[in-house]
Amino acid sequence: MxxxxxxxxxxxxxxxxxxxxxxxxxxxxxxxxxxxxxxxxxxxxxxxxxxxxxxxxxxxxxxxxxxxxxxxxxxxxxxxxxxxxxxxxxxxxxxxxxxxxxxxxxxxxxxxxxxYDKNNSELDIQITGYQWKWRYQYLNHDIDFFSNLSTPREQINNAETKGENYLLEVDQPLVIPAGKKVRFLLTSNDVIHSWWVPALAVKKDTVPGFINEAWTLVDEPGIYRGQCAELCGRDHGFMPIVVDVRSQADFDLWLAEQASLKVAAQQSAEKAWTQEELFARGEEVYQTSCLACHQANGQGIPGVFPGLVGTELMQGDPAGHIDAVVNGRSGTAMQAFGEQLSAVDLAAVITYERTAWGNQGGMVTVQQIQQLLGGE
Amino acid sequence: MASVDQTMSDGHHGPARGITRWLYTTNHKDIGTLYLLFSLLMFFIGGCMALTIRAELFQPGLQMVMPEFFNQMTTMHGLIMVFGAVMPAFVGLANWMIPIMVGAPDMALPRMNNWSFWILPFAFTMMLSTLLMEGGGPNFGWTFYAPLSTTYAPPSVTFFIFAVHMMGISSIMGAINVIATILNMRAPGMKLMQMPLFVWTWLITAFLLIAVMPVLAGVVTMMLMDIHFGTSFFDAAGGGDPVLFQHVFWFFGHPEVYIMILPAFGVVSEIIPTFARKRLFGYASMVYATASIAFLSFIVWAHHMFTVGMPLAGELFFMFTTMLIAVPTGVKVFNWIATMFRGSMTFETPMLFALAFVVLFTIGGFSGLMLSIAPADFQYHDTYFVVAHFHYVLVPGSVFSIMAAAYYWLPKWTGHMYNESMGKLHFWLSFIGVNITFFPMHFLGLAGMPRRIPDYALQFADFNMVATVGAFIFGFSQLLFVYNVVCCIRSGKQATDEVWEGSRGLEWQLSSPPPYHSYSTPPTAEQLSKASH
Amino acid sequence: MQQSPSNHRPLLLRLTLLTVLMFGFGFLLVPLYDVFCQITGLNGKVLNTGPVTEVGVDTERRIRVQFIAVNNEAMPWQFAPVERELTVYPGEMKHTAYRVTNPSVRFMVGQAVPSVAPSEAAEYLHKVNCFCFENQPLQAGETKDMPLLFTVDAALPEHISTITLSYTLFDITPKAQPAATRLPKDSRRML
CATH class of the missing domain: 1.10.287.90 (Helix Hairpins)
Structure with a gap:
């Protein structure tokens, strides 16, 4: 018993x-x-x-x-x-x-x-997976942006209290209208990722070189969160998705706002930036775009990601440094940031890298970047 | 075969002394022991990796390890457990038991047997050494999807590929040996449909191994060529296709998961009749069910890739074939239960593990059925729901059956009884530990936690903490098993030849422990008939 | 049934042969997969090449063809379709182009890889002449329009009204260096 x-x-x-x-x-x-x-x-x-x-x-x-x-x-x-x-x-x-x-x-x-019925969509959005962020391009509008994790590193390293949406928050969410059929065209820039938002029941792999389709039609406005679902390397756990569904009226407002932001960005590129301003802005850009590999102290990870402290690239002719950041390094994890960052952000982050951690490379101006970007 | 003839002509003396006994041995019992000990070692190494993973996941945030090391841990844990722990354990059981169960003096190809074991330590030393190399070890998951495992892989991937080649060769040689033994070395008068089910399931497993291990070798060779010789099998830039990798991999991968579970079915089909003191219900249907599962395993592979963007017809086809697997698997479970029904059951440790196998494997089967529904799989795919599913079929499935087999045959192997109360304590701690670890993972997956992430959002925190506690209970309770086995080898109550009251089968007609060379003369018709009734 | 070792040989040979065959089968899966893709249009991976004569333009039906450009990792070229989308009649031959600029300071070679969504439309989208058929060398700072001549098959299933054609541009400079020394033909620029 x-x-x-x-x-x-x-x-x-x-x-x-x-x-x-x-x-x-x-x-x-x-x-x-x-x-x-x-x-x-x-x-x-x-x-x-x-x-x-x-x-x-x-x-x-x-x-x-x-x-x-x-x-x-x-x-x-x-x-x-x-x-x-x-x-x-x-x-x-x-x-x-x-x-x-x-x-x-x-x-x-x-x-x-x-x-599988993907016909009659009213808005088409191209989603591209990058290590480790998402890029959204609105095919019917002139809108194109990257969506990065916005949780501060201090929270991840337990130095600060974790926020409510820890690891599920981004700097720029995908905005779509409610009640409209939205078609996603998914592809990847590097390895296979998978775009997943549970509330939409959409999960599709993004495969480099190939295009996949998915669609959704959300009834109610709201914020819906998801994550990358396919192991894609080091920061696989740190590339969330946030979908901000708005009413048609709010969505139209957002579209207008995006257009005016574009003008503002152009104006800021024409302004004369000081080294301090660039350094401060560059630090922010560095944290979202560079820190994952090159680390907060610029030392990189030996054998995997190169360090940036005291090297010839950081302190010598700026052209080489700009080329590396703008065009990337083929066959390595170093991406071409020319398409991801604005000229101001590029100048800022390069200036930051050349003057932080005791580097003596000096400032790089927005105009230098613009010249090298193709004489715009 | 000179060495065999040598020992034969010298008469039935015992083994050689010292290390050479193990290095040069061609004896199936010695090699079986080597395989089992090797797999136990790998089980603990892979287990330490699992505990590293669970420790990191105890709380949100990064505490113990950095993400790149975490990825190496998940990858190596999978590879070590699949290729180092579960598969060699079953090969070890096959080596020990198949010759005895079919009344053969040894495996058919004893020298190849030695060779196929001794490749393994080298393969796994190489695999583990990648962790110390510059750039770290494999970090692309045990499924090593291209291009993460080709263009984006650390340099150590070449050593990983070589290690996979070696363990593949070892498995294929082992499988050839098993088939040759079963087909050519059965005792006179033993028909195929009279073989014990463990032998049957292993025969089918061995054919699966021969069919798919070469495909694995092929796919890693293609990777090697992409990495070093400029081909473009999986590189879209040169006209290749990363999705092709997944198709070829899972063509190997799905039969592979049945390679890890079919011998477990065999073990359980031996144990339940013994402790129910009643013949196995539906012997023939068990054999047919095993064969159908093996056949179906070749036409379901793309259910691992429902989200990759297949055409509708492909999704439907793979959904239907996958659902079909539930039928023969169900037949097996029903047969085991019918065997227990109106038996006269006792609950020694092997039986407890076998019963836990039936319940928990079936739970894993249910989640498998849910995963087969393609539209629902879009929500489950690559989440902790999948992790829960395959751990339910592999840990309380394969691993529990290996534990059950070890307790069941340990008295036969060593000649001593193990400590029954310690065995039961081991069982209960394992059973509770396994469920605390893996049951909450279902909830985590449904709530939306992706797999292979080193850090997670706050709503997943509580179940992760529970799972980690369970993992440590399960992990540390395995030390009891080691202690029990060591005690059993060194001392313990003398075991009878029959060991268990309800035991049948040729192995129980030998002394405990069996002589170093058993069935040098084939068992008689009388022995055979005693074994089958 | 117990046998001496030499009697294992026939079985051993058969099993070894099976192993070798299965190793070969692993590689055979590569062309088999391509055949499978051709039939099902999986991944939109159908390379419809060669001339198609303009027969029977179906003016009853209009198909929206969308063009997408994707840069693969570390590919700095500016790459975009000249027209974002076109409306075509099935059977009608259409010209369009992708504009590409090499903003870097070195000579580079690119290779575009096409993909079609929905994948079942792939076999009905005929690329008569496409810049993806060969690799594309570009001097530092050079800009050019890469031509595309295509037609949509009139047999396109009724339920498909939109076809998306995507090109992913890969940097293959290291691999293609020797072969890519020849200059691009002027005639291609005209298209």
Whole structure:
């Protein structure tokens, strides 16, 4: 009897945490979210149906098993029977699962077919995965930006209290209108990433050299968060996705705002920047774009990412330094930042690198960058 | 085969003394022991890596290790556990048990047997040494998707490829040996459909190994050529395709996961009848189910790639074939339960592990069924739900079956009984530890935590903490197993030849421990009939 | 059934042969995959080449063709379609181009890799002449328009109304250095 009591005790221990988490708060989220689109809701209901079928099968199967374990024990004096085959019953428990599976396959297929209907989109957005950030290009508008993790390094290194959206916040979210079919064209700049927002039930790999399609139609405005889902190297865990869904009116306002920001950026490039201004701005740019590899102290990681302190590149002719940052280094993890950063940001970050950590390279002006960018 | 003839002509004396016994041995029992000890060592090395991962994930933020080292840990943990712990453990069991179970004096090709074991220590030394190399070890996940593992890989990837080649050769040689033993060396009068199920599942596994390990060798060779010889198998710039890598890899990879579970089915099918004191229900259907699972494993591979952007028809095809696997797997579970039904059960340690196998493997099967539904898989793919799924089928699946087998046959191997209460304590701690570790991972995955991340958002904090506590309970309770095995080898109550009350099969007709050379003369028809009833 | 070692030889040979065959099969998967891609248009990876005569323009139907440019990692060229999208009749031959500038201070060679979405449309988008057929050398600071001549097959399934054609530009300077010394043909610039 003692083993029976032990089993009960164990069962209690095993299920205790489950009962505790019944008072589900955000920290103990147990289940898939229903999400914000028709597709995500049908995925959710599919998930629940299969889950309940599995639970039902488990109750029957484990029920019989535990019943035998309890009643057909030698310690209760059970004598073993001699039967060991039955074609009828074998056929029965082959056919019944097949029927259950078919009943699962029907709704699954119809949801899948809905997901593949990519026609009649009203907004097309190209999403490009980079190590380790996302780039969003609005194909019907002149909008193109990068979306970086905005959680400060101090929070990641436990020097500061972690914010509410720790690791799920970005500097510039993807903005889309509610109630409109939006088509995503996904590709990658380097390795395979995967763009995933659970609330939209969209997860698609971005494969270098190839283009993938996905779409969504979000009913309600709101902020929806996701993450890269395919291992893509060092900072795979640090490239979140934030989708800011706005009403059509707000979205139009946002579009106008983007256009005026573009003008402002042009004006700032024409202004005369001092070394201090560039240094301060460069420090911020360095933190979002360079720190992951070259580290906060500019020492890099020996054997993997080169250090930037006291090197010839940092202190010699600025042209070489600018070329490395703007055009990248082929065959290494050093990206071409020419397309990612504005001329001001490039000048700022290069100035920062050339004057921080005791480097004596001196300042680089916005005009120098513009000349080297192709004499604009 | 000179060495065999030599020992034969010298009569049935014991093994050579000292280290040469192990270096030069061609004896299936010695080689089996070597495989098992090697896999135990790898289990602990891979386990330490798992604990490093769990320690880092105990709290949000980066505390213990940096992300690049974390990625090396996840990669190496997977590779070591799959190729170093689970597969060699089953080969070890095959070496020990298959010749005895089919009434053969030894494996068919004893010298190749020695060779196939002794490759492994070199392969894994090389694999582990990459961690100390400049740029670190492999950091691209055990599935090593291109281009992360080619263009973007650390320089040590070449050594990784070479290590994979060596372990592949070792597995193939082991598999050839198993097939030759089973097909050519069975006792006179033993028909295929009279073989124990462990032998059957291993025969099918061995064919799977021969079919897919060369494909793995092929895919890593292509990687090698892309990295060093300028080809473009997986590089889009030269007309290749990174998705091709995934297709070829999973053509190997899916049969590979069945290579890790089919022998476990065999072990459990040996243990449950023994402790239920009742013949296995549906022997023939078990064999057919195993064969169907093996066949299906070749046509489901792309279910690992539902999000890669396949055409609709492809998604549907792979979804349907994957769902079909539930049928033969279900038949197996039903047969085990029918075996227990109206038996006369006792619950020694091997039986406890086998019962836990049935329950927890089935839970892993259910999550597998959920994953097969392509539209739902878009939400589960590459999250902790997948991590929970494959750990449920591999840890309380394969690993528990290996533990069960070790306890089941340990008295036969050593001639001593292990300590039963310590065995039961080991079981309960493992069982509780496994569930505390992996059950919350289902919740984490559904809540949206991607796999292979060194740091996570705050809403995942509590379940991660629980999982880490479970991992340490599970990890440290394995030391009990080692202690129990050591005690059992050195001392312990003398075991009877039959060991278990309900045992049948040829292995239980030998003395405990069996003579160094067993069944030099084939078992008689009387012995065979005693073994099968 | 117990046998002496020499009797294992036939089985051993067969199993070794199987191993070798499966190793070969691993490599055979590469061309098989290409065939598979040709049939299903997986990844939009269909290289429809060669001349197609203009037969039967279907003016009843209009197809939107979108053009996308992607730079692969460390490729500094400015690369963009001259026209973002075109509306075409099935069967109609269309010219367009991608404009590319090499802003760097060195000679470089690029290779564009095409991809089509949705993937099932790939086999109906015929690229009669495409800059992706050969690699593209560009002197420092040089700009050029790279031509594309294409037609959409009238057999395009009814439910497809938009086709996206993407090009990813890779820097293949190290690999292509010797072959790329010849100058680009002027005739191609005209298109």
């Amino acid at each position: 003692s083993s029976y009591r032990r089993a009960l005790l164990y069962a209690g221990l095993f299920f205790a945490p489950l009962f505790c988490v019944q008072q589900a708060n955000a920290d103990w989220q147990l289940n898939l979210i229903e999400g914000a689109t028709e597709i995500s809701r049908s995925v959710y209901s599919l998930h629940m149906v299969i889950f309940y079928i599995c639970v039902a099968i488990a109750v029957v199967v484990f029920g019989v098993m535990f019943w035998s374990i309890f009643w057909h024990r030698k310690s209760r004096g059970a004598k073993a029977a001699h039967f060991h085959e039955s074609t009828f019953i074998e056929v029965l428990w082959t056919v019944i699962p097949v029927i259950i599976l078919v009943s699962m396959a029907v709704p699954a297929s119809s949801t899948l077919i809905d997901m």
